[in-house]
Amino acid sequence: xxxxxxxxPGREERRSYPLVETRGLTKRxxxxxxxxxxxxxxxxxxxxxxxxGPNGAGKTTTLRMLLGLIRPTSGEARVLDEEPGSPxxxxxxxALVESPAFYPYLSGRDNLRVMARYSGAPRxxxxxxxxxxxxxxRAKDKFKKYSLxxxxxxxxxxALLKDPELLILDEPTNGLDPKxxxxxxxxxxxxxxGDRTVLLSSHLLGEVEQICDRIGVINKxxxxxxxxxxxxxxxxxxxxxxxxxxxxxRIAERLTGVEEVEVSxxxxxxxxxPDRAPEINAKLVSAGLRVSELHPAEQSLxxxxxxxxxxETV
Amino acid sequence: MFASFxxxxxxxxxxxxxxxxxxxxxxxLMMLGYVFTYSFAANPPDPPENQPAAVQQQEEALNExxxxxxxxxxxxxxxxxxGTFSLGAAIVLILGAMAAGSEYGWGTLxxxxxxxxxxxxxxxGKALALGVFIVLFVLLGLAAGALSxxxxxxxxxxxxEWPPLEELARAAGVGILTFGAWGFLGFALAMLFRxxxxxIGLGLAWALAVENTIALLPxxxxxxxxxxxxxxGENTSSVGSIFGDPNPAFGxxxxxxxxxxxxxxxGLYVAVFAAISLFLLLRRDVT
Numbered sequence: 263x264x265x266x267x268x269x270x271p272g273r274e275e276r277r278s279y280p281l282v283e284t285r286g287l288t289k290r291x292x293x294x295x296x297x298x299x300x301x302x303x304x305x306x307x308x309x310x311x312x313x314x315g316p317n318g319a320g321k322t323t324t325l326r327m328l329l330g331l332i333r334p335t336s337g338e339a340r341v342l343d344e345e346p347g348s349p350x351x352x353x354x355x356x357a358l359v360e361s362p363a364f365y366p367y368l369s370g371r372d373n374l375r376v377m378a379r380y381s382g383a384p385r386x387x388x389x390x391x392x393x394x395x396x397x398x399x400r401a402k403d404k405f406k407k408y409s410l411x412x413x414x415x416x417x418x419x420x421a422l423l424k425d426p427e428l429l430i431l432d433e434p435t436n437g438l439d440p441k442x443x444x445x446x447x448x449x450x451x452x453x454x455x456g457d458r459t460v461l462l463s464s465h466l467l468g469e470v471e472q473i474c475d476r477i478g479v480i481n482k483x484x485x486x487x488x489x490x491x492x493x494x495x496x497x498x499x500x501x502x503x504x505x506x507x508x509x510x511x512r513i514a515e516r517l518t519g520v521e522e523v524e525v526s527x528x529x530x531x532x533x534x535x536p537d538r539a540p541e542i543n544a545k546l547v548s549a550g551l552r553v554s555e556l557h558p559a560e561q562s563l564x565x566x567x568x569x570x571x572x573x574e575t576v
Numbered sequence: 577m578f579a580s581f582x583x584x585x586x587x588x589x590x591x592x593x594x595x596x597x598x599x600x601x602x603x604x605l606m607m608l609g610y611v612f613t614y615s616f617a618a619n620p621p622d623p624p625e626n627q628p629a630a631v632q633q634q635e636e637a638l639n640e641x642x643x644x645x646x647x648x649x650x651x652x653x654x655x656x657x658x659g660t661f662s663l664g665a666a667i668v669l670i671l672g673a674m675a676a677g678s679e680y681g682w683g684t685l686x687x688x689x690x691x692x693x694x695x696x697x698x699x700x701g702k703a704l705a706l707g708v709f710i711v712l713f714v715l716l717g718l719a720a721g722a723l724s725x726x727x728x729x730x731x732x733x734x735x736x737e738w739p740p741l742e743e744l745a746r747a748a749g750v751g752i753l754t755f756g757a758w759g760f761l762g763f764a765l766a767m768l769f770r771x772x773x774x775x776i777g778l779g780l781a782w783a784l785a786v787e788n789t790i791a792l793l794p795x796x797x798x799x800x801x802x803x804x805x806x807x808x809g810e811n812t813s814s815v816g817s818i819f820g821d822p823n824p825a826f827g828x829x830x831x832x833x834x835x836x837x838x839x840x841x842x843g844l845y846v847a848v849f850a851a852i853s854l855f856l857l858l859r860r861d862v863t
Contacts, residue, residue: 329690332861352692359690363683368590379583380691380698420687 279343280304281428281459282311282328286337289323289483297323299483300337305461307427310454312474313463316571320483321463322360325432328461329357342428353381356426358434362417366406370397370416373405374423383423391419395449411442418449429453432463447473467563481571494570495561500539502530503555504546513549517542531559580693580701584675588705593674601667601713602720609660610646610724614731617642638825645823646728649737652747655721656816658823661751664717665758665812666783668710672759673775675706676853677766686862699857703763703850710759714751718744747819753842754812758783760849761808767853783809791829805833808845814838 282305289298298320305311315321326332328339330347344351364373374388392398395415400408408416414434421429431450435443443466450473454460464470470477471491478488487494504510507528514523514532520542522533532542536558546553561569588594617639623632645654655661679685688698722738729736739747761782765775787809793800804810810832818835822828833841 326686326862329686331686331689332863347689347694349692349694349697352690355690357690359686361683363687365587365591365682365684367592368587372586372590376583376586377687377691379579379586380688380693382579382692417687420691424692 279340281307282339282341282461284324284328284337284339287324287327287334287339288336289320289327289332290335296483298327298334298480301480301483301485303478303485303488305428305459306476307459308457309475310450310460310462310473312470312477313461313480314467314470314477314567315463315465315480317465319480319571321480322432323483324480325357325359325430325461325463328430329355329359331359353424354427355430356421356424356428357430357432358414358417358421359430359432361436362413362420364405364413364416364420367404369402369404370408370412370419371401373416374420377420378423381424383425387423387425391422394422395419396445410437411439411445414438414442414446415449418446418453422453427457427459429458429460430463431460433465434462435464435466435469443469467567471563479567479570486570491563494566495563498536499534499559500530500532500536500542501555501557501559502532502542502546502553503528504530504551504553506551509549510546510551513546513551514542517545529555577693577697577700577704580697581704582701583688583693584701584705585708588675588709591674594671594709597667597671598713598716601664602716604663604667605655605660605717605720606724608663609654609658609721610728613642614646614728617646618731641823642825643728643732645825646725647732647734647737648722648725648729649735649739651721651725652739652743652819653823654725655717656747656750656819657821658826659813659816659828660721661717661754661816662809662812664713664755666780668713668755668759669762669779669783670776671709671713672706672762672764673766673772673779674762675702675709675766676763677769677772677775680766680770681772689862695857696854699854703760703853706759706763707756710755711748711752714748714755717751718747743819750815750818750839753839753846754815757808757812757842757845757849760846760853764849764852764856767856801832806841808842811838811841811845815842 282303284301284303287298287301288296290296301324313321323332327334328341328346339346342351342354365376368376371388371392374391378385378388389398392401395418397412397415397419400412405413405416418431418434421431434450435446438446447469450460450462454473462474476490477494479486502510502514507525507530511523511525511530514520514530519538520532520534524531539556543553543556620635620639623635644650645658679688689695693701726736762775762779765779766772769775787807790804790807791809813828814831814833815835815838817831
């Protein structure tokens with residue numbers, strides 16, 4: 263899993279480790295609750311990784327373990343080749359975990375001043391990140407007067423102070439109105455460009471689909487799938503609407519290259535290469551069937567998610 | 577650690593509650609330490625008609641003694657030996673609890689820790705910043721006391737003679753040890769209960785109810801005295817006796833602990849409370 267990294271023109275640095283790697287990561291609370299179970303997760307440099315799962319699946323617990331906020335019961339985690347929570351690792355990580363938490367009596371700017379002092383980031387970064395999240399105009403207002411969207415943006419600004427290599431965002435669009443969500447998605451897309459790696463936890467399937475290069479799906483503390491969305495959708499197929507449908511199904515089952523035929527809602531779903539559509543259409547028509555619809559059938563991310571999580575709602 | 581210290585200083589300095597506490601402390605000290613005593617001693621109630629002359633003379637002498645005790649030359653005796661300064665224990669306990677506990681209430685501990693300081697660095701920075709404000713509260717108390725005693729001298733038309741600088745420095749040291757122990761008690765309680773409410777509630781209950789009850793219980797045994805010698809309240813009042821005996825008019829019981837030993841005990845309390853806080857922060861998950 264070697265990755266070539268070029269942060270400055272003319273200078274290349276070879277890193278032989280994924281940015282985030284966990285092996286058998288487990289967190290138990292007492293003897294009955296296992297929040298995260300034997301989690302093997304890999305996030306490569308430069309990608310926007312979506313961490314998807316229903317509420318209570320273990321997403322936030324995992325992220326907290328990666329940041330050293332909570333300790334795993336067993337297993338290992340390396341973040342930027344450092345122990346989670348070590349100052350050397352955190353120097354290159356920006357994070358927004360759950361809801362943005364700041365000092366209510368301080369202004370947005372002063373909150374960032376506090377955070378910059380903790381992180382050792384230069385003071386000049388404060389104005390830069392405020393600009394980046396479009397909060398400069400309200401920087402003097404107290405945090406307690408901010409709307410939820412502004413609070414989320416301040417959280418992202420604090421995460422960006424160190425100009426991090428890895429950005430960990432936990433449900434950054436939670437509670438935002440549609441415009442706020444669209445703005446935040448646009449911001450994350452911008453932040454994910456270039457070398458920066460983004461680990462985005464979300465329960466919003468559309469968001470993950472629009473932003474992420476790869477996703478990991480967690481359910482009941484275990485990673486149930488990991489890969490690109492296209493990979494996870496896996497089986498390609500065709501959707502065919504023909505009359506009579508029973509006869510169409512019988513013909514389709516006999517065709518070579520059709521692995522599976524499923525009838526639902528008066529249509530056929532064929533597990534086959536979509537490029538075979540003309541051939542299948544010809545067979546059905548020559549058998550005297552009326553074909554009214556034939557197109558590639560993609561499994562939606564929602565269907566995929568429900569399949570992977572056993573129907574758990576997000 | 578220095579970076580965390582600077583961050584913590586900014587947070588405490590900009591927090592309005594810090595300055596409200598400072599104001600309350602100064603007003604409390606001036607009112608209970610000077611204004612009430614002066615009002616009573618300078619304007620005593622008329623004696624009953626049949627009061628014997630000897631009793632009347634005794635009361636007049638007592639009032640004279642009270643007024644003398646408020647003058648600048650007796651500043652440290654009034655502030656420390658008479659227990660006026662220990663009124664601030666409850667205030668710095670709240671200050672300490674706020675410095676540590678509010679982070680849990682606002683959820684800002686996770687925000688701060690993910691910025692890089694490390695748990696040890698964060699706590700060390702917090703403790704140092706609290707220390708700075710404890711020193712500030714001690715100096716404010718001394719200044720408020722000095723101002724009040726100067727006012728009494730003007731009202732009484734008395735000479736203004738201040739204690740020597742060396743004694744003032746020693747008073748600052750005693751104040752820092754006293755406030756340090758109580759401030760870090762609040763700090764450790766807030767870390768233990770992960771919040772301010774229970775820490776302040778229990779801390780004040782201990783300071784105001786339990787400690788006083790322990791001091792007043794008429795148990796005359798060695799083991800009880802041994803236990804009392806370890807309590808925060810007893811050491812607080814004992815360390816103050818380094819500046820003289822309490823004014824008999826206040827009816828303060830004789831201290832049980834030598835002032836030097838009390839100073840060491842208070843210093844140990846600071847170290848123990850800081851160590852407990854560090855242990856709790858290092859060991860626990862931040863949820």
